[in-house]
Amino acid sequence: MSADDDAPDPIEDAATRWAIEQDAGLSDDGIAALEQWLGSDPRHPPAFEKARAAWRFMGHPAIRSEVTQRRLSEPPLPGYPPVGRPEGKRKWIAPAVAASVALLVAGAIGDWPTALRSDAMTATGEQRTMTLADGSQVQLNTDSAISIDYQPDRRIVHVLKGEAAFSVARDPRRPFSVEAKGGSTTALGTRFIVDRHADRTQITVTLHSVRVAAPGAGASIAIVKEGQSVRYDRNGVGSVRTVDANAVSAWTRxxxxxxxxxxxxxxxxxxxxxxxxxxxxxxxxxxxxxxxxxxxxxxxxxxxxxxxxxxxxxxxxxxxxxxxxx
Structure with missing residues (x-):
């Protein structure tokens, strides 16, 4: 788990500050400051439009009013221009960009590209256990998706996003592998968890062992045993370390x-x-x-x-x- 994976993007943060300021009413100085911010980086205008759309999506009048009133009822933050009412005071809750975007994506758009590629998928807060054709079991964590590619000589599951726990049925004639972001985890008669992040994938073994392989400048293969974990990214496979596998797998319970x-x-x-x-x-x-x-x-x-x-x-x-x- 890493807080950095879910940290708000600073540009989206600023974009939603401005979207809500504009909705509440900007002073002349505020309008000038917004225009300056929009022109200071080519990434700012699309982020601002996305934030405006997200704010509109959140737009139940009671919610919008409460956010605005709370913002206007507190002392202004340093470095930000006053809103339209000269006497207004405000406090902005910076992480609201993540709320807006999360609500927009989860409630209005959905991850249709992944849904079209997947054989099984969970929504936010949902967990699902399924038995595959060979008797192996997969438990999907929240907001996760897999696709299944079983061939006569091999069994491959692709983790498209999120986290999945595997309990593999033994079949020496057909190796069982899980692929995610260019790397592959091959079961050696085992239970293990694959957690796919935006920039890396983490493998944790809860029973027996796996072989993890990934292209990159670092080590390309590692054997990971019960109670151990390893991460791989574009630089290759990292160092194997001992973990509390019971804690890592707690989500399965x-x-x-x-x-x-x-x-x-x-x-x-x-x-x-x-x-x-x-x-x-x-x-x-x-x-x-x-x-x-x-x-x-x-x-x-x-x-x-x-x-x-x-x-x-x-x-x-x-x-x-x-x-x-x-």
Missing amino acids: KRLVFVDQPLRAVVAELNRYHPGYIGIIGTDLGNRRVSGIFRTDNPVAALDTLQASLKLASIRLTDRVIFIHD
């Missing part, structure tokens, strides 16, 4: 286990299971250490537990969009 993790990493993981967005206001708060066990099928209840144990408050724009703060 609808649990998430955290031991002395920063709150931002915990919230990033909860966001994988929440059909909306959970954000943190404040860098220092995101660094606070957390240990606990939470259920994957009720991320809002997990957040309630975190709030109570850490004595935090929250802003809830319905249970779909939640910001926690001191």
Whole structure:
């Protein structure tokens, strides 16, 4: 798990700041500052249009009004121009870009390109277990997809996105391999988890061993045994390390286990299971250490537990969009 994988993009952050500022009404200085920002980088205009579309999608009047009123009721942040009302004060919750985009993608567009390529797929917060033709089992985690390519002499499953746990039926005549982002994991009579991220893939073995191969400048092959994990990316296969496989596989039992993790990493993981967005206001708060066990099928209840144990408050724009703060 890595909070960095789910961290908001700074350009999208700024774009949604401006989209909501424009919706609330910009002063002359604000309009000039927006135009300057749009012209300062060719990536800014498309990001701004995407943010405007996302904000419109979120656009239940009560939600939009509450965000705007909260923003106008607090002292202005340094470095940002005032909004249209000269007397207005504001506070912007930076991670709202992730909320807007997540809601737009999950609620309106969906991942149709992946859906067309997949043989099995889960939505956000959904988990699914399926038995393949050879008796092997695959458990898909939230927002995951696979395609299946069984041939007379081989068995291949492609992880198109997300995370999947495999329990492989033995068949010496037909090797079982899982492919993701150019790499391949071949079962040696085993149970293992493949977690595909945007920039890397992580393999964790919970029983017996696997052979992991990937092209790149680094090591190209590694044997990973029970209780071990390895990552590969465009640079090749990394170093094999010992992990708590029981904790890594906890999601297969609808649990998430955290031991002395920063709150931002915990919230990033909860966001994988929440059909909306959970954000943190404040860098220092995101660094606070957390240990606990939470259920994957009720991320809002997990957040309630975190709030109570850490004595935090929250802003809830319905249970779909939640910001926690001191």
